[in-house]
Amino acid sequence: MNASGSHSAGWKSVVLRYETLLFVVLVAEWFFFYHYGTTTNRRGTVVGFGTLDRQFDILRHSCEIGLLALALTPVILTAGIDLSVGSLLGLCAILFGKLWHDGGLSIPAAAALTLVAGALGGGLNATLITRLRLPPLIVTLGTYSLFRGLAEAITHGAVTYTDFPAGFLFFGQERWLGLPTQAWLFALVAAAIWLLVHRTTWGRAFRTIGFSPEGARYAGLPVERRVAQVYVLAGLIAALAALIYTARLGQAKADAGTGYELFAITAVVLGGTSIFGGRGSVTGTLLGVAAIAVLKNGLACLPVVIRLNAAEEMSGLLTGALLLLALTGSVLPKLWSSFRSRHRRT
Amino acid sequence: MAAASPTPSPLLSLRRAAKSYGGVRALRGVDFDLRAGEVHALLGENGAGKSTLIKIITGAHRPDAGEITVAGRTLDGLTPALAQQLGIACIYQSPALFPDLTVAENIGLRLEPAGAMRRVDWGARHRRAAQLLQQVGASIAPAAEVRTLSMPEQQLVEIACAIGAGARIVVMDEPTASLTQREQERLFTVVRELRAAGVGVIYISHRLEEIFALADRVTVLRDGQSVGTHGLNEVTEAGLIKLMVGREVAQIYPPAESAPGEPVLTLRGVGCAASGVHGVSFEVRAGEIFGVAGLVGAGRTELARILFGLTPADAGEITLNRERLAPRSPPEAVARGIAYVPEDRRRHGVVLEMPIAQNMTMAVHRRLFPGGWLRGAAEQGLARDFIRDLAIKTAGPDAPGGSLSGGNQQKVSLARWLATQPRLLILDEPTQGVDVGAKSEIHRIIRQLAKDGLAVIMISSDLPEVLGMSDRIGVMRGGTLTAVLPGGSPAAAVMAAALGQNERPDPA
Ligand SMILES: Nc1ncnc2c1ncn2[C@@H]1O[C@H](COP(=O)(O)OP(=O)(O)OP(=O)(O)O)[C@@H](O)[C@H]1O
Ligand SMILES: [Mg+2]
Numbered sequence: 001m002n003a004s005g006s007h008s009a010g011w012k013s014v015v016l017r018y019e020t021l022l023f024v025v026l027v028a029e030w031f032f033f034y035h036y037g038t039t040t041n042r043r044g045t046v047v048g049f050g051t052l053d054r055q056f057d058i059l060r061h062s063c064e065i066g067l068l069a070l071a072l073t074p075v076i077l078t079a080g081i082d083l084s085v086g087s088l089l090g091l092c093a094i095l096f097g098k099l100w101h102d103g104g105l106s107i108p109a110a111a112a113l114t115l116v117a118g119a120l121g122g123g124l125n126a127t128l129i130t131r132l133r134l135p136p137l138i139v140t141l142g143t144y145s146l147f148r149g150l151a152e153a154i155t156h157g158a159v160t161y162t163d164f165p166a167g168f169l170f171f172g173q174e175r176w177l178g179l180p181t182q183a184w185l186f187a188l189v190a191a192a193i194w195l196l197v198h199r200t201t202w203g204r205a206f207r208t209i210g211f212s213p214e215g216a217r218y219a220g221l222p223v224e225r226r227v228a229q230v231y232v233l234a235g236l237i238a239a240l241a242a243l244i245y246t247a248r249l250g251q252a253k254a255d256a257g258t259g260y261e262l263f264a265i266t267a268v269v270l271g272g273t274s275i276f277g278g279r280g281s282v283t284g285t286l287l288g289v290a291a292i293a294v295l296k297n298g299l300a301c302l303p304v305v306i307r308l309n310a311a312e313e314m315s316g317l318l319t320g321a322l323l324l325l326a327l328t329g330s331v332l333p334k335l336w337s338s339f340r341s342r343h344r345r346t
Numbered sequence: 347m348a349a350a351s352p353t354p355s356p357l358l359s360l361r362r363a364a365k366s367y368g369g370v371r372a373l374r375g376v377d378f379d380l381r382a383g384e385v386h387a388l389l390g391e392n393g394a395g396k397s398t399l400i401k402i403i404t405g406a407h408r409p410d411a412g413e414i415t416v417a418g419r420t421l422d423g424l425t426p427a428l429a430q431q432l433g434i435a436c437i438y439q440s441p442a443l444f445p446d447l448t449v450a451e452n453i454g455l456r457l458e459p460a461g462a463m464r465r466v467d468w469g470a471r472h473r474r475a476a477q478l479l480q481q482v483g484a485s486i487a488p489a490a491e492v493r494t495l496s497m498p499e500q501q502l503v504e505i506a507c508a509i510g511a512g513a514r515i516v517v518m519d520e521p522t523a524s525l526t527q528r529e530q531e532r533l534f535t536v537v538r539e540l541r542a543a544g545v546g547v548i549y550i551s552h553r554l555e556e557i558f559a560l561a562d563r564v565t566v567l568r569d570g571q572s573v574g575t576h577g578l579n580e581v582t583e584a585g586l587i588k589l590m591v592g593r594e595v596a597q598i599y600p601p602a603e604s605a606p607g608e609p610v611l612t613l614r615g616v617g618c619a620a621s622g623v624h625g626v627s628f629e630v631r632a633g634e635i636f637g638v639a640g641l642v643g644a645g646r647t648e649l650a651r652i653l654f655g656l657t658p659a660d661a662g663e664i665t666l667n668r669e670r671l672a673p674r675s676p677p678e679a680v681a682r683g684i685a686y687v688p689e690d691r692r693r694h695g696v697v698l699e700m701p702i703a704q705n706m707t708m709a710v711h712r713r714l715f716p717g718g719w720l721r722g723a724a725e726q727g728l729a730r731d732f733i734r735d736l737a738i739k740t741a742g743p744d745a746p747g748g749s750l751s752g753g754n755q756q757k758v759s760l761a762r763w764l765a766t767q768p769r770l771l772i773l774d775e776p777t778q779g780v781d782v783g784a785k786s787e788i789h790r791i792i793r794q795l796a797k798d799g800l801a802v803i804m805i806s807s808d809l810p811e812v813l814g815m816s817d818r819i820g821v822m823r824g825g826t827l828t829a830v831l832p833g834g835s836p837a838a839a840v841m842a843a844a845l846g847q848n849e850r851p852d853p854a
Binding site: 199200201202203204205207208211212214215216217218219220221222224278279 | 656675676677679680686688693694695696697698699700704708709711715718719720762
């Protein structure tokens with residue numbers, strides 16, 4: 001009866017359903033914290049979840065991880081992975097601070113050079129993966145340590161760059177047109193990545209490579225070039241995230257962005273992108289980022305969590321649980337249909 | 347008719363079997379019988395439901411309705427394990443071996459009892475594999491990794507497994523689609539031996555001459571329904587085609603009309619050490635179909651891979667339209683106007699997870715999507731045109747490639763490269779697994795492209811096809827081109843050249 005286009009409708013509606021589901025979870029989560037998270041902390045100040053300040057705080061905090069998640073979406077679509085983005089964020093933050101503070105460059109010049117450095121860092125990953133044909137997991141595990149190690153070597157693990165001019169801090173601490181400034185940058189990058197992934201032949205190539213690298217090669221697609229570009233782009237966005245991070249905290253330290261890569265990967269996978277490549281969407285990633293950000297910040301507002309002083313632990317625990325739930329959720333329909341067909345006539 | 351025959355109860359019988367995939371009704375109530383010691387052919391257009399029927403018999407899919415009787419047991423569905431237990435073995439359309447394991451390991455996995463802590467007797471395993479491979483007449487080393495084997499070689503390994511398992515019912519889904527005459531004859535010998543031993547063989551093929559040579563009875567499927575079972579002495583080729591397609595199909599090859607023009611492609615002493623090709627020289631002219639014949643493993647696909655930039659040449663010189671051609675990657679070859687329809691459609695020809703439309707436009711991104719922006723309407727239009735022109739049986743342009751029957755996947759793979767409007771079209775087994783109606787349509791298209799001035803290289807193991815379609819025939823043996831024969835040469839001459847019989851008598 002639904003013969004025409006039943007496949008595409010079927011698989012599209014699965015994605016839609018998953019994304020809708022995630023959206024519903026997000027909204028429910030938000031209202032839960034809105035309701036239960038309004039309280040005062042031990043020092044007697046209001047840390048209500050529902051306050052506008054708190055919401056903007058959430059937005060500010062999620063921009064950097066959000067950017068990394070956006071950077072990782074094309075990577076994971078090609079069935080690759082990049083563990084080094086968090087470390088690269090740290091290295092770029094240090095480079096930026098050093099170029100400005102010690103190198104005497106203007107902020108725009110230092111920022112531009114930092115972006116170039118990020119792209120070069122991504123280029124290193126790309127070269128190792130496409131030229132030497134090493135698995136992305138191994139390569140980026142190596143650069144994960146390498147980039148962080150460089151950042152620590154540059155600062156001898158002690159130097160922290162501070163005293164950035166107000167014009168720069170504006171990007172991390174102020175509002176523009178009613179919203180935190182970095183939220184606008186984030187939206188811009190999100191729109192660009194969305195277009196790239198869903199509206200261009202590049203995005204199509206990423207998916208094809210993710211599904212079948214051999215199939216893509218036989219179709220005449222420039223497989224190596226596309227894979228390389230995905231990692232360079234990830235490096236570039238990590239550098240942008242480093243700038244925003246520095247502007248938000250007003251300081252550049254070697255440990256900037258530690259562990260962010262794991263949150264970013266979690267967000268992407270939670271957003272429905274298949275770790276095996278090919279399937280996924282930018283919208284899903286954005287929802288995944290939001291779900292994690294709300295969870296993390298909302299928990300910090302729950303009275304019981306404040307009493308136990310366990311916000312970090314709880315958010316780690318629940319993020320992990322959510323991720324496992326998302327992963328099993330994506331195979332549930334398959335399990336269900338095989339169960340049904342097995343028991344239909346016995 | 348069948349009721350009157352005094353034959354004993356069949357090995358296997360299927361009653362009113364039905365199966366749907368989503369909205370597609372692949373089988374709608376099929377009856378089928380297999381007797382001991384017979385070769386029973388299954389015939390039908392692409393997408394008629396042959397593979398689906400097979401999957402029900404092997405327990406890979408469960409029927410929605412109907413019942414199966416095997417060895418006196420009536421069941422409403424099988425599981426793969428139960429089917430194996432009942433002595434059913436299957437050689438699928440696409441071999442299902444583990445590519446990273448050796449041939450002996452693959453055979454061992456199928457035939458040896460399972461058990462995690464079991465000790466492996468490597469010597470026995472290799473001896474057994476070697477013996478089985480010899481039985482099917484394959485010169486394959488048991489220690490070879492399966493990934494290094496060509497498709498037909500993998501098929502022979504599958505057959506060796508079936509024989510080793512002592513199967514009572516052997517199912518072969520297009521086993522000869524890419525076998526050449528010589529391997530085919532070996533396979534036929536194996537099948538006849540099986541029949542003589544009382545095994546029931548279900549044999550699917552689109553090549554009617556094979557069915558007449560081998561089968562005892564034939565069941566014709568059309569649109570998921572059986573349109574009759576006949577003894578092969580009761581029917582003619584034309585009659586079978588009519589049963590299958592519902593109309594008459596001319597089985598003649600379209601003739602060449604104009605004389606070939608300028609040389610488009612010239613090879614001089616081309617070789618590639620990595621793929622064992624050496625000293626290949628020939629030229630292909632505009633408007634010419636250059637057929638390439640040879641045995642499996644003669645280096646035909648390897649030659650195509652060189653021209654397409656997949657394994658760059660390291661010796662000799664290639665020119666395309668008088669300019670040097672040395673593609674180091676497929677994009678370079680595509681940019682020069684080369685198209686390659688590969689042999690292995692499931693791994694290389696189609697991306698199974700992606701929609702048909704996206705598969706078809708994959709090689710024309712630049713032309714169809716200026717600036718890199720996807721244009722859904724243009725894509726859908728192109729896909730609809732090809733679905734209509736090549737009579738691809740599918741739910742629509744958005745159906746994933748993996749949901750198509752084998753022959754229809756082949757058509758999608760062909761459409762992808764026709765869409766590029768190439769200057770040189772390399773076809774590697776272009777009609778493998780394609781039904782007679784579509785085959786003559788593809789032949790007509792290839793000839794039309796040649797008439798429009800394209801140079802075509804057509805690698806094919808289907809000897810009548812090579813003989814009928816080619817303007818000239820290059821024969822490859824042992825990694826090099828040993829002879830170029832004029833079109834219309836007798837089959838015996840081509841076979842002799844492929845076997846190298848003019849130089850020394852063949853030991854086998
Ligand atoms: N997994 C699947 N999902 C959806 N549709 C399917 C699936 N497998 C087969 N079909 C559909 O069922 C029909 C019968 O397919 P089947 O593979 O049995 O054909 P066939 O007779 O073997 O054809 P061919 O000669 O091309 O191999 C086709 O229309 C096909 O598109
Ligand atoms: Mg089939």
